[in-house]
Amino acid sequence: MATLELVDLAKRFSKKVWGVRKMDLDVNEKEFIVLLGPSGCGKTTTMRMVAGLEEVTRGTIHLDGKDITDIPPRDRGISMVFQNYAIWPHMTVFDNIAFSLKLKKMPKAEIRQRVQETADMVKIGELLKRLPGQLSGGQQQRVALARALAVKPKLFLMDEPLSNLDAKLRVVMRTELKAIHQQTEATSIFVTHDQSEAMSMADRIVIMKDGEIIQIGTPDDVYFRSANMFVAGFIGTPPTNFFNIRCSVDGEEISLKHSNFKLVLPLKDFSELDAYNGKELVVGVRPEDIAVDSSDKALFTNKVLVVEPQGSHQVVALKLNDAIVKTIVSADQSVKPGDSIGFNFNLKRLHFFNMETENRIKTASEI
Amino acid sequence: MRITKPQLSLSRDNRKKMVPYLLIAPVIIYYTIFWLFPVLNAIVESFRDVDGIWTLGNYIYIFKDPVFYTALFDTAFLVIFSVTIEFVLAFGLALLINTKFKGSSIFLFLAMIPMALPAVAVGAMWSSGLATRGWLNSFLMHAGIIDDASKILFLAGGEMSRLWLIIIIDAWTVIPFVMIILLAGLQGIGADVREAGYIFGGTKFQVLRKITIPMLKPTITTAMILRIISAIQIWLIIVMLFGFNRLPTLLEQIVLNYDELGAASFERIGLALSVIVAIIVSATAILYLKVSGSFEKKKEQEVE
Numbered sequence: 074m075a076t077l078e079l080v081d082l083a084k085r086f087s088k089k090v091w092g093v094r095k096m097d098l099d100v101n102e103k104e105f106i107v108l109l110g111p112s113g114c115g116k117t118t119t120m121r122m123v124a125g126l127e128e129v130t131r132g133t134i135h136l137d138g139k140d141i142t143d144i145p146p147r148d149r150g151i152s153m154v155f156q157n158y159a160i161w162p163h164m165t166v167f168d169n170i171a172f173s174l175k176l177k178k179m180p181k182a183e184i185r186q187r188v189q190e191t192a193d194m195v196k197i198g199e200l201l202k203r204l205p206g207q208l209s210g211g212q213q214q215r216v217a218l219a220r221a222l223a224v225k226p227k228l229f230l231m232d233e234p235l236s237n238l239d240a241k242l243r244v245v246m247r248t249e250l251k252a253i254h255q256q257t258e259a260t261s262i263f264v265t266h267d268q269s270e271a272m273s274m275a276d277r278i279v280i281m282k283d284g285e286i287i288q289i290g291t292p293d294d295v296y297f298r299s300a301n302m303f304v305a306g307f308i309g310t311p312p313t314n315f316f317n318i319r320c321s322v323d324g325e326e327i328s329l330k331h332s333n334f335k336l337v338l339p340l341k342d343f344s345e346l347d348a349y350n351g352k353e354l355v356v357g358v359r360p361e362d363i364a365v366d367s368s369d370k371a372l373f374t375n376k377v378l379v380v381e382p383q384g385s386h387q388v389v390a391l392k393l394n395d396a397i398v399k400t401i402v403s404a405d406q407s408v409k410p411g412d413s414i415g416f417n418f419n420l421k422r423l424h425f426f427n428m429e430t431e432n433r434i435k436t437a438s439e440i
Numbered sequence: 441m442r443i444t445k446p447q448l449s450l451s452r453d454n455r456k457k458m459v460p461y462l463l464i465a466p467v468i469i470y471y472t473i474f475w476l477f478p479v480l481n482a483i484v485e486s487f488r489d490v491d492g493i494w495t496l497g498n499y500i501y502i503f504k505d506p507v508f509y510t511a512l513f514d515t516a517f518l519v520i521f522s523v524t525i526e527f528v529l530a531f532g533l534a535l536l537i538n539t540k541f542k543g544s545s546i547f548l549f550l551a552m553i554p555m556a557l558p559a560v561a562v563g564a565m566w567s568s569g570l571a572t573r574g575w576l577n578s579f580l581m582h583a584g585i586i587d588d589a590s591k592i593l594f595l596a597g598g599e600m601s602r603l604w605l606i607i608i609i610d611a612w613t614v615i616p617f618v619m620i621i622l623l624a625g626l627q628g629i630g631a632d633v634r635e636a637g638y639i640f641g642g643t644k645f646q647v648l649r650k651i652t653i654p655m656l657k658p659t660i661t662t663a664m665i666l667r668i669i670s671a672i673q674i675w676l677i678i679v680m681l682f683g684f685n686r687l688p689t690l691l692e693q694i695v696l697n698y699d700e701l702g703a704a705s706f707e708r709i710g711l712a713l714s715v716i717v718a719i720i721v722s723a724t725a726i727l728y729l730k731v732s733g734s735f736e737k738k739k740e741q742e743v744e
Contacts, residue, residue, distance in 0.1 A: 126635050146638045153639045159632035163654045172650075173640035220640065 075137040075150075075227035075260050076102055077123070082132035083284075084118050092118035094284035096132070103258045105251075109271040110281035111307070116264045119281075120230050123262065124153050136228060147176075152226035154234040158217040160205050166192070167201040170220045191223040194253065211242050218250075222257065229254075229261040235270065247273055268308050272296065280304050297422075302431040305357045305424055311388060311399040313357040313424065322350040329356060333393055334373040338420065345436045346425065354434065357424035360388065363400035363416050365408075371415025380408050391416075486712040490704045498712035508713075511688035514603060518689065519671040519724075522607045522614075526667060527660075529611065530618035535648075537619075538626045548623075555616040563680030566609050570594035570681065595681060602687045609677055614670075618663050625659025626652070661732050665725050672721055690717045 077100040084092035093115040100106050108116035121127035123134055125146035133142045141149050152173075160169050167188055174184045192198045195215040205213055214234065221229060231250075235243045251274055254261055265271055271278050272292045280287045280295060280303075288300035299305035305313040318329040318336075327346050329336040336356075340347065346354070366372070378397070381388040382404070389408050391398045400416065402408055425434040489495045502508050533551060537544050554562070569576045572591055580586045594605060629652065637647035653660070675691035684696045694717065698710025 124635075124639060126638070146635075147641045147643070151639065153636070155632045155636060157630065157632055159630065159636040161633055161636070161651055161655070163657075172637075172642075176641040176646065220636075224640065 076100060076135075077228055077260060077262070078133075078135040078138075079119070079123070080133045080135070082119070082122060082134065083130050084115070084122060084127060085130040091115075091284045092127075093122070096286060098279060098286070098289070100260060100262065103260060105254050105261045105263065105274060105276045107271040107275035107278045108262065108264045108281060109268060109275075109278050109307075110266065110287075112266055113283075114281040115284040116266075116281050117232055118284075120153075120232055120262060120264050123228070124151055124230055125149055150227040151230055152221040152224040152228075153230040153232065154214075154217050154221045156233040156236060158205075158213045158237075160213055160216050160220065162205050164204075165201065166197060166203050166205070166208070166216050166219075169205070169216055170201075170223050172220065173224050187223055188219075191219045194222065194256075195219045195249070211238055211246075214238060214246070218253075222253070225257075226259060229257075229259040231261065231263045233264055233266070236265070236267070243270070250274065269310065272308070280307065298433070299357070299424060300433055302355065302357065302426050305426070309359060311360045311401075313359050314363070314396075314398045314400075315426075316356045316358070316393075316396075317353060317428070318356050319353050320346055320349040320351070322347055331356075333375070336372065336418070336420075343425075343436050345434055349434070353428050355426040355428055355431075357426060358418050359422060359424075360399045361401040362419035362422040363398070364419065365400075365402055365406060366415045366417035368415070370417065372417045374413055374415045377408055377410050377412045377414060380410055389414075482711045483715055486708060486715050489708065498708045499716075501709055502712055502716065507685070507688050507693065511690050511693045514599075514687060515672055515674075515689045515691075517603055518607060518610070518674055519668055521603075522610045522674075523664065523667050523671050525607065526611050526614050526618050527664065530615045530663075531622055533615065533619045534622040534626055537623055551619065552616045554613050555620070557613070559613075559676045560680070562609065562613050563677045566677070567595075567681045570605070572596075599687065602682060605681070606674065606678055606687065609681075610671070610674060613677075614667065618667060621663040621666075622656065622659060625656045628659075629655050657732070661729070664732075665728055668724055668728060669721055672717070672724065690720070 077098075079096050079098040082096040082098075083094055086092050096115075096119055098106075108119060110116050118127060122129050125141070125144070129142055133140055135141065136149065136151070161172070164172070170188045170191060171184050174187060179187070188201065189198060192201055195218050197212060197215045197219060200208065200212060200216075205216060208216065214237070217234070221231075234250075235246050238246060247270060250263075263271075263274060275292055277289060277291055278295050279289050280300075282303055288295055288304050290298070290300075295304055295308050299308060299313070302313075302315065306315070316331050318331050321328050321330070322340060325340050327338045327340050327343055329338065338346075373393075375391045375393060375398075377389055378392045379390040381390070384404065386401050386404055387406075387408065389400050389402045391400070408414065423436075425436060426432065427434055486498055487494055487496065489497055537548050537551075557565070568574050571577075572593055572595075574594075576594070577586070577591045580592070581588065586592065595602075597605070633651055633655065634647055637651045638644075642650065673691045675689055675695055678687050678689060678692050679695070684692065684700060690713065694710050694713045696710075697706045697713060
């Protein structure tokens with residue numbers, strides 16, 4: 074149980090290539106933090122710096138208030154689960170898990186007990202005498218997990234640990250990892266590029282892009298109050314739909330004009346948009362906030378391009394001008410490609426973005 | 441009597457099963473004619489005298505000859521020390537290059553040069569270098585380390601100094617070869633298993649000993665067996681530096697007896713020696729495999 078502080082952390086690989094440009098992050102005790110971003114965004118590099126596997130170009134790392142920037146990995150009180158498991162093929166499962174305990178000169182009986190305990194926790198208690206080559210990918214992943222848990226680390230690092238598992242097992246492991254975290258309460262950092270994994274596991278998500286933090290927040294924060302268009306487009310499947318809109322203020326009303334529709338909103342709820350009178354801005358609408366509206370109050374009517382059934386719901390794609398717009402429609406509604414259907418927006422869930430900076434324009438209507 | 445046909449037309453399955461045998465048949469025929477027959481012939485002839493009478497005389501001659509024991513000792517000494525030195529240095533270099541420091545690829549290229557030289561060229565290079573007026577002495581004189589009066593007589597030393605000279609030259613020639621094999625093995629081991637070693641409490645040395653070396657073991661075994669076998673067979677460099685019979689080794693004695701002495705009776709001694717060397721080489725290789733294999737079993741028992 075520990076706090077972690079990254080202060081002005083940066084990593085430069087060569088003159089022009091930065092792994093991480095600037096990273097400031099405070100991780101609270103017992104917190105489960107997910108570093109999320111597309112590949113090459115610096116999330117893994119950040120984790121490797123925290124682990125001590127990568128030298129730091131600038132900045133400091135503090136664990137429990139102690140500066141660990143320059144101390145070797147073994148003295149940091151951390152443990153890690155690697156993307157490719159990195160378990161040792163020439164050692165039995167027992168020896169893999171016991172490795173760090175043996176190096177710490179823990180008494181044999183205690184090692185035996187600790188290994189059995191952790192192995193049972195991740196459900197490989199029966200496999201201790203096996204060699205990794207005799208295990209399935211999922212079991213190997215559990216060995217890597219047990220090895221990391223056996224140390225009882227102050228800080229638990231996970232580098233895309235689920236990305237090598239098949240889709241079904243991945244979802245099972247998510248739940249298990251979260252349960253293990255609740256049980257051990259170890260401060261954890263989890264790296265992934267899978268936004269649904271991040272949403273389902275994180276206490277807070279750190280969204281990164283090009284070596285910098287774009288937004289730090291709870292899953293609800295990043296989903297409902299995305300800091301910019303990148304986050305809004307990255308989080309959620311299908312991603313947020315963006316519409317370019319011209320804003321004009323007319324008395325007590327704001328009208329937002331798109332080539333296919335015109336939204337009229339009361340100015341008192343969206344007074345922040347006053348500044349954009351006569352200017353263009355971007356409206357983001359999440360797929361579930363676009364609803365079928367067969368009445369004459371529909372905002373716009375459009376032909377359905379494709380229907381993707383998902384069981385619990387269906388994703389309906391439209392072609393609006395040249396842009397694909399995706400909406401989520403309940404499963405019991407019968408929608409076929411080519412159908413002309415009316416749609417409406419959930420006005421409480423509109424996201425506004427500045428067209429140049431792509432940053433969020435906060436409005437009073439936000440939840 | 442009814443004639444049944446199936447034997448004539450092979451089923452599709454049987455034909456498929458025959459394909460691999462057909463493909464390796466040329467090799468087997470080649471080896472039978474050009475390898476197995478000569479070998480069997482040599483073995484048979486080593487048990488006969490010049491008149492074709494069966495005898496153990498060739499072997500008795502060898503085992504009574506003190507030079508054989510000198511050759512045996514020298515060869516063993518060469519094998520033990522040159523292979524050990526080569527392995528340690530080559531492994532160190534392989535680890536160094538594997539860190540991919542700046543300029544490591546150039547270093548790798550330079551380090552590989554000795555490997556590209558044929559044994560005769562290596563012999564010529566060093567015999568001209570180590571001669572009293574050779575390039576090594578000239579270099580040392582130009583560098584001002586020695587003067588004309590204190591030239592080093594590299595080749596004039598006693599048996600031990602001759603052995604060490606050969607060991608150094610052999611190591612120089614062979615280290616790149618061993619290094620490349622070990623480097624290939626190292627690159628096959630992902631960086632993450634070593635990183636995991638560091639994370640889970642290992643020092644550099646502990647990770648090397650408990651993770652890198654055990655994982656590299658198949659490669660090490662291959663490299664060592666190849667090296668031991670070829671170290672037993674050192675002779676050309678010895679002959680080029682010292683001539684025959686000044687530093688007897690097993691292979692050198694075979695060449696001397698079979699080719700150089702020119703008498704039919706010595707040819708048979710050469711054949712008998714070849715048989716002995718073949719037995720020694722196989723026995724050494726098997727022994728090495730056994731020894732390195734039994735370590736593995738011991739480890740497995742520790743786990744229980």
